[in-house]
Amino acid sequence: MTNIDISIVVPLYRCETAIKELTTRICNTLEAQSLSFEIIYVNDASPANDWQEVCAVAKNNKQVKGLNLSRNFGQHYAITAGLSYASGRWVVVMDGDLQDQPEDIALLYNTAQEGFDIVLGRRVERQHSFLKRTGSIWFYRALAYLTDTDQNAEIANFGIYHKNVIRAILSMKDKVRYFPTMVRWVGFRRIEIAVNHAARNEGKSSYNFKALLNLALNTILSFSDKPLRLTVKAGILISFISFIVAAVTFFRAIMGLIVVSGYSSMMISIWLLAGVIITLIGMLGLYIGRIFDQVKDRPVFIVQQTINFE
Template sequence: MRDTEAPEVSIVSPVYGCRDCLSQLVKSVTDTMDASGLSWELVLVDDCGPDHPWSLICQFAEEDARVRGVKLSRNHGQHLAIWAGLEVCRGEWTAVIDCDLQDDPEMLPALFEEAKESKVHALLVDRGDWSDSWIRRAASTQFYRLVKVLAGIEIKNVGNFGIYSRHMVDTLLKFREQEVFLPMMVALTGLPSRRSRIDRSARAAGESSYSPLRLLRLAAAIVVRFSDRPLKLSALVGFAFSTLAALISVYLLFGYLLGAFTVAGWTSVVLSLWFLSGLILVTLGIHGLYLGRVFAEVRRRPRLSVMYTTFDREGGKEAIPKGSDVSVDYD
């Protein structure tokens, strides 16, 4: 059961490599939300970044109880860090924003009002024009195209920035996958949503951890987690080549019977063997990725490991001491 003193709004921000702008983030959220008249909380999730932001998060929490900190035991990645925040947020509406201030906190009150008036469970922010390099923008564009083609779900130019209802958050938390991707899973809920365009601001600190290669790996991981299209594609390719092989076999048989072939060629045989062997290995690799996904799921390991929090855990239990070695696993 959620806290009876739950705020109207929760703001979740995964923290990695942005220690230098955390003070600016907290101040911007505080000034904006106080001016809006809405009750709020800010959940900062330390994803074990290289700049060690936990001490600073604890300081913010001591100065303002509305700031709540969660420290993961190791680096889990951005999306699982978001999930850790969703696990503990209490608001009737929840916003997810990046810690580097590319998602402007000053836009939150207007987005909350738009979400309420629209009667949707998710208001997704189209990121509009970016201030990142053209290489980064081009890589993201290709990332969205690849996901659409292979996974069949369009999440064009939508990231994690958005407003989510309590019902949406509770529905998302019912997903039991070991690995998560927020925009895709919001789409999979089937709950009503809409988009609102806001151009991204310049990054206040740090740099993107998503290189073109990492975006490619992420796209492949998303496709394997949320779609079976590659399996179907491999079956279709196999069927097509089998059909082609059958037609060629008929042609070769008639040619042999008619005496058209007097010298057996080895080039075509060698090339065919190499090509088909490569195709078989690629197909086996695709199936192996899915088997690996099944293996990861059936192990049923906790997908999150929380080391510390700055607040009392739900249910009246004591807070985890900031200097203790206690860890808590959220399944």
Template sequence: MPNKTNKISIVLPVYNEEAGIKNTIEVLENFVECQIETYEIIFVDDGSVDSSVDIIRHAQSQYENIRLVEFSRNFGHQLAITAGIRYAKGDAVVVMDADLQDPPSVIPNMIEKWQEGFDVVYGKRLIREGESFFKRFSAKAFYRVMRKVANVDIPLDTGDFRLMDRKVVDALSKLNEPEPFVRGLVSWVGFKQTAVTYERQERNAGVTKYPLTKMIRLASDGITSFSEIPLKIVNYTGFISIVAGIIYGLITIFTGISTLTFAISLMCVLSGMIMLALGIIGDYLYRTFDASKHRPQYVVSNSYGFNNHTGNIATIKKHHG
């Protein structure tokens, strides 16, 4: 059963959340005050250019369980999560967004499943309040495409909101991918996993930090990290191009009719296929090239509230206990 000896770390990536971060802190502190477990709350600032860091620093003077990791620049949401779980000291680590779309009230249900013996308890969204039809549709489509093409079992309709046992966190901390797709890596490391369902809330303040361009980038990272299907598509494209060329040649030979318009159209289609194939191959090659540089995944400029913790491979310039 849950008890005071259980320490839970809550990791929240932050990027320009000044409009709502104060409310998030108050909600979380009110929540943990009513729980039997001991909590630490770790904010990872992903290069915010607003007053998010100042607000969190001020809150540290009021609450001793608040920690802050400050990136030297914007490295991305997934790397902020990666850094947060490396700094976490809890027996279990909960990852959630800083905008309260993932309600803290779900955490006790996750802890209950964890106490039953599950190593990963992920939040499965039943409803996505406050989101456009396009975002809901594109999210559903992405998860279903990923489920079909990925070489690991990534649950449908789940984001990064989840609880992970210490041994899962330790396994994830050893990975060093330049552009990690965290929810895919959690599935990749394995262990005993289950879901709790919840209704995703409307953002309490500010605007989404995941516009269409970032959603596409995240989808691309997920697919290229966990599937070779796009490369197989390149092979199929080449085969189709060959067949189309043969058909065109036969039409020209046996009909004796000049099909200039058909030829031009065919050339345009084939050129497009070639460019698409080169783009797919280039994406995989870039990921290999990026990994070969062996650079740190992120750089931490400051950390507050930790005791002699280096965040694993992160580069740290300053530390404040």
């Protein structure tokens, strides 16, 4: 770490049209606060011209730095890459599509000076469609339940974090990275404040239903064993019900109430139990797969190019 006051980490994917404006607004905001800073753009192998735009801006502004990843690793891995290169006493993480407002960085920083290690931006008026807002609410509720952590659809990555928080997050060796959950796991003194949320500058989010589902599955399997505990409870419940059914069937048989054994009920029971068993085996396989990924110890990101890093 150096004597830079703030590092701004911005993951990029299809944000080429926002980079110049975002840079200007960040610089204006932090220069008005008389703060030293660096802007670290992380190009997550965007198919658009994000990296070319970063290079063009960085050529005339040494405060702008860039990382170009070797392939598309994902937003939270791009954030991890940016955090690894950040040198500021404080680190701001924000999106590159102008939905997070650069002017709110001053509010985050000033609030942090009141004695907080983490100041999270709570989006009070989310500029998303009704379906996406509703889906996000249920997504975060399910994620909170299955990971036993606090999750809030109004809070994403936008916030300011003390360098000690960043060091703690970088010390986590998890191969699956989900920044908001990692922030919650490390603890530290935190507060949430209301921030503005604008409409996306251009295009649409890359987080479709499939991407959200994969993100949720990876996060749940990496941060919690609750699904395994739930399957144990389900197994106990099924065993209890099976015991009752067996007892009833036994007493009906000795009382002569069962004349012909039911083919349908037998087949239903077989298919039901087979489905439960296959599901449990599949879940165990997913956890074993995560262990396999962890022990391979591959890097979570690879930087192909850098700009303005000494």
